[in-house]
Amino acid sequence: MTLRAGFSGHAGDFAYDVAIEAENELLVLYGHSGAGKTITLRTIAGLARPDAGTIEIGGRMVFDHASGIDEPPQRRRAGYVVQEVALFPHLTVERNVLIGVEDSGDARARWGQLRDALHLDGFDARRPHELSGGQQQRVALARALVRPVEVLLLDEPFSALDDALRADLRAELKRLQRDFGIPIVFVTHDLREAHLLADSVAVMDQGRVMQLGARDEVFQHPTERRVAELTGVRNLFEGHATGGRVIVDGLELALPANGVDGPVDLGIRSERCILRRFDPDDSPPGNCFVGRLVEELAFGNTHTLRFEPDGVGLRVEVEVAARPYEVLGVAGRDRWVIELPPEDLLVMPRK
Amino acid sequence: MPSRNQWWILLPALFGVFFLLPLLGLVWFGLTDGDVASELRSSNTWDALRLSVLTATMTLMLAIVLGTPLAYLLAASEAGWARLTATLLDLPLVLPPVVSGIALLTVFGRRGYLGDPLADAGIGLSFTTAAVVIAQLFVAAPYYVRAAYAGFAAMDPRFEGVAYTLGLSRWRTFRTVTLPLVWPALAGGAVLCWARALGELGATLLFAGSLPGRTQTMPLAILSAFESSAGLAGAVSIAVILVAFALVLMLLLHRATTPSGAYR
Numbered sequence: 001m002t003l004r005a006g007f008s009g010h011a012g013d014f015a016y017d018v019a020i021e022a023e024n025e026l027l028v029l030y031g032h033s034g035a036g037k038t039i040t041l042r043t044i045a046g047l048a049r050p051d052a053g054t055i056e057i058g059g060r061m062v063f064d065h066a067s068g069i070d071e072p073p074q075r076r077r078a079g080y081v082v083q084e085v086a087l088f089p090h091l092t093v094e095r096n097v098l099i100g101v102e103d104s105g106d107a108r109a110r111w112g113q114l115r116d117a118l119h120l121d122g123f124d125a126r127r128p129h130e131l132s133g134g135q136q137q138r139v140a141l142a143r144a145l146v147r148p149v150e151v152l153l154l155d156e157p158f159s160a161l162d163d164a165l166r167a168d169l170r171a172e173l174k175r176l177q178r179d180f181g182i183p184i185v186f187v188t189h190d191l192r193e194a195h196l197l198a199d200s201v202a203v204m205d206q207g208r209v210m211q212l213g214a215r216d217e218v219f220q221h222p223t224e225r226r227v228a229e230l231t232g233v234r235n236l237f238e239g240h241a242t243g244g245r246v247i248v249d250g251l252e253l254a255l256p257a258n259g260v261d262g263p264v265d266l267g268i269r270s271e272r273c274i275l276r277r278f279d280p281d282d283s284p285p286g287n288c289f290v291g292r293l294v295e296e297l298a299f300g301n302t303h304t305l306r307f308e309p310d311g312v313g314l315r316v317e318v319e320v321a322a323r324p325y326e327v328l329g330v331a332g333r334d335r336w337v338i339e340l341p342p343e344d345l346l347v348m349p350r351k
Numbered sequence: 352m353p354s355r356n357q358w359w360i361l362l363p364a365l366f367g368v369f370f371l372l373p374l375l376g377l378v379w380f381g382l383t384d385g386d387v388a389s390e391l392r393s394s395n396t397w398d399a400l401r402l403s404v405l406t407a408t409m410t411l412m413l414a415i416v417l418g419t420p421l422a423y424l425l426a427a428s429e430a431g432w433a434r435l436t437a438t439l440l441d442l443p444l445v446l447p448p449v450v451s452g453i454a455l456l457t458v459f460g461r462r463g464y465l466g467d468p469l470a471d472a473g474i475g476l477s478f479t480t481a482a483v484v485i486a487q488l489f490v491a492a493p494y495y496v497r498a499a500y501a502g503f504a505a506m507d508p509r510f511e512g513v514a515y516t517l518g519l520s521r522w523r524t525f526r527t528v529t530l531p532l533v534w535p536a537l538a539g540g541a542v543l544c545w546a547r548a549l550g551e552l553g554a555t556l557l558f559a560g561s562l563p564g565r566t567q568t569m570p571l572a573i574l575s576a577f578e579s580s581a582g583l584a585g586a587v588s589i590a591v592i593l594v595a596f597a598l599v600l601m602l603l604l605h606r607a608t609t610p611s612g613a614y615r
Contacts, residue, residue, distance in 0.1 A: 047512040073515035080516040085509040090531040099527065100517030147518060 003027075003044070003151045003183045007053025007063070011039055016050075016207035018043075022151075022183035022200065026174065028215075029187045030194040031204035031230065037187040040204070041153045044185070045080045046073035058150030058182075079144030079152040083159055086140035087128040094124040097143045107146055114142040117179070118172060134165040141173070145180065152177075152184045159190070170197055191232050195219070203227045224348050225265040233267040233346065234317045240264070241347065249314045253287050254342045260349055267346035270304065270319040274339040275328060288339045291316065293330070305330065307338055316340075374594065380584075381591035390588040398564045399572035399589075400596065406483045406568060407491075407548035413484070414492035414544050419537070422496050423529075426503030437500060443493045451490050452557030459485065460558070482559035483566050487548040495537075495544035502536025503529075542604050549597065569593045 001024055008017035016036040020027065029037045042048040044055055046062065049070065055063035057078060062071040073080075087096050097114075101107035115121055118138040128136055137157050144152060154173075158166045174197070177184050188194055194201060198215040203222075211218050211227045222228040228236055239248035241264045246253050248266055278290060291307035294315070298304075303325045305318045316338055320330065330336075381387050390396045425433045443451055457463050459476055469476065476482040510532065514524040530537075552570040559566040561575055569589065577586035 042512070045512070045516050047515065073512070074518045074520065076516070078516060080513055082509050082513060085507050085513060088510065088514075088528055088532075100514070100519050143517065 001058045001150050001182045002056070003058075003185065004056040005040075005044055005054070007043060007050035007055060007065075009043070009048070009050030009052070011048065014039070014207060016040070018204075018207070018209050020185070020202050020209055020212055022185060024177075024181050024183060025199035026177050026184045026186060026197055027200050027202060028194045028198035029185060029202050029204055030191070030198075031189065033189055035189075035204040036207040037189075037204055038155055039207075041080070041155050041185060041187055044076075044151070045078045045153055046071060046076045047080075060150075077148065077150040079147070079149040080155075081137070081140045081144050081153070081157050082155045083137070083157050086136050086157070087143075089128050091127075092124065093120070093126050093128070093131070093139050096128070096139060097146055100143075101147055110146050111142065114145055117176065118142050133161050134169060137161065137169060138172075141176070145176070150182055152180075152182060154184065154186045156187055156189070158193070159188070166193070167196075173197070203230055205230060220346075222267070222346060222348060225267070225350070228265070228267045228346055228348065232269070234270045235273070236265060236267045237314055238263070238350070239266045246345075246347070250312050251289060251309060251314070253340060253345065255347055256342050256345060258347060260347050263350040265348040265350050267348065268316075268340050268344055269346075270317040272341070272344035273316065273318040274341065275305070275318055275320055275324070275330070276337040276339060277328060278333070278335045278337050284337050285339075287342055288337050291336060291338050293334045293336060296330075303330065307336060309338070377587060377594065378591055381587040385584045385588035385591065387588045387591050390585075390592060395563055396572065396589055396592060399567050399569045400592070402480065402483070402564070402566075403549055403568040403570075403593075406480060406487055407545050409484050410487040410491055410548040411495070411541060411545045413488055414495040415537075415541065418492055418496040419499055422499035423503050423525075425500050426506075427508070440493045440496055440500075443490055444497070448490055448551065448553030449557060452486060452554035455486060455489055455554065455558045476559075478560045478562045478566055480565055483555050483568060486554040486558040487551045490551050490554050491544045491547035494547050495540040498540025498543065499533070499537050502533035502540075505536070506532050538607075542601070545604075546597070546601070 003020070003022045005021070006019040008015070010016065014036070016039055018036065018040050020029070020040070029040060031037055039048055043050050044057075050063070050065070052065045053063070054061060054065070057076060060077075061069050062076045063069060087093075088099070091099065094111075097111055098107060118141060120135070120138055120142060123131065123135065123139070128139070131139065140157065158169050161169065170193070173184070173186075186197055188197075195215070200213060201215050201218045202209045202212040203218060204210065205226055210230075211223050218227070219231050222231060222233065225236060237248045239246045241255060241260050241262060243261075244255050244257065244259075246255050246264060246266055253266075276288070284290060289309040289312075291309040293305055294308050295306035296303065301322045303320045303322065305320060307316045307318060308314075309316065318338060320328075425437050446454075458465050459469065459482075460466055461470070461475075461477055476485070506529065510528055511524050514528045515521070519527065549568075550570060551568070552574065555566065555568060556571060556574070561567045561571040563572075567575065570593075573586045573589045573593070576589055577583065579585065
């Protein structure tokens with residue numbers, strides 16, 4: 001099964017232009033609220049109509065502006081789960097699940113399977129308000145899958161649940177995805193959740209998909225500054241690259257071998273920076289600079305340190321785990337050598 | 352005695368007494384000075400009561416059939432015309448019923464703008480039960496539409512979206528998802544509408560007249576008794592019957608329209 005969608009439109013003043021594609025995999029639509037994630041799901045489900053473009057679900061064209069195809073949501077074979085309106089409050093679990101299907105043997109058999117897979121035995125006669133939040137989301141998933149759907153669209157389905165429950169549901173979702181062999185599009189604004197769930201990621205901002213690709217590709221090689229920002233790259237500088245080197249605010253660094261020349265955005269994740277003790281008799285090796293520790297935050301097991309390189313205006317944020325922090329003796333010393341390994345530098349040509 | 356920080360209990364108690372006293376006064380007056388028993392034997396009273404129930408019920412039916420789709424449409428639309436229409440619908444709530452009656456006369460009356468075409472079509476509304484229903488509908492239906500509109504507007508429209516993706520048609524979605532979710536609002540509005548129609552006086556008097564058996568509903572019968580030789584005592588006697596009847600019906604209605612199992 002494949003989902004292919006490329007469309008543009010507007011909702012009030014908000015304009016969107018989206019292109020995504022997913023094979024049998026879990027695609028995470030990641031972005032801040034207002035990025036256009038929900039309207040993207042609603043458009044695929046047939047609940048919002050774009051101004052142009054095409055949507056193909058499981059090889060069927062369900063929307064094609066040019067040829068006038070616009071299947072109603074009832075016929076798109078897209079399961080759709082929204083966290084806030086997961087279940088119909090006035091119906092029992094069983095009625096909720098079976099409301100859209102004829103009371104056929106097939107549907108009952110599928111419900112039986114899903115009931116086992118999602119640990120929902122014995123809940124048939126209960127009302128939604130008698131279930132926990134996690135159980136409600138499980139029933140909503142079962143309901144979306146009890147029909148033979150060809151794509152599953154999930155709009156922040158776990159955002160109201162506590163961490164332990166979310167972890168369970170993520171594992172179950174991954175298993176369901178493998179069992180059913182359909183693409184799942186999962187909307188979240190939680191970077192950690194995107195990391196944990198995604199096979200592939202679409203980073204969205206201001207109605208646009210800025211980058212779409214395999215999870216590690218997107219997180220390790222953002223193609224533009226905004227994607228790097230959104231995916232949690234804390235160190236971002238403007239620089240100029242020539243001949244495998246880049247100059248950032250007077251600081252010269254060696255680049256990974258990718259032959260970029262011209263104006264670039266340079267980024268490095270704070271956990272990728274290496275901290276060394278400063279020794280006044282040694283001159284720092286390549287891609288290192290001496291800097292002063294100007295700010296320090298501790299958050300749980302990690303310490304976030306901010307450094308100002310000598311004679312340069314920029315700041316670099318370095319994340320150090322508690323143990324190296326103690327071994328190095330960060331507390332009490334304020335001059336350090338910070339290394340930015342070339343292979344961890346993100347080089348994004350500036351447009 | 353309420354303790355020092357519960358003195359505010361006296362306010363609702365006072366308010367309750369304020370409502371209860373006139374009703375008790377009415378019943379007491381009716382039972383001592385009036386003649387409820389003879390009114391109960393009068394066919395005039397029974398005709399008026401039957402007409403009141405009939406017209407108020409027909410008004411409610413029309414309000415539901417015509418008003419529910421309108422309220423749904425208004426709640427779903429964000430356009431300017433929808434807000435304007437919603438405001439216009441509130442107008443009969445603030446107009447004196449007499450003004451509503453005059454407004455109806457200018458259009459549907461024998462000398463109204465539609466009087467001649469209606470007469471040509473063989474439809475005469477003066478002194479007919481239909482005119483009573485029209486007057487009540489104009490005055491009372493906004494209570495239902497308003498409540499229904501609020502109910503539809505308060506419902507999360509995403510419930511319907513999810514239902515569509517589950518394969519439910521629009522009509523089935525409306526019946527099995529939307530209606531049950533807004534049911535309390537619709538039922539509340541229906542009770543208000545019916546009650547307002549039952550008590551309608553001004554617009555009916557002007558537009559339909561007060562013809563016993565045809566257009567004389569209970570409020571009109573009470574007014575007519577008040578203006579006759581029976582005077583206050585006669586009016587009160589009929590009023591007591593209306594109060595007793597309305598009380599029983601409201602109790603039944605409340606029981607019928609309160610959802611049995613509370614859900615969230």
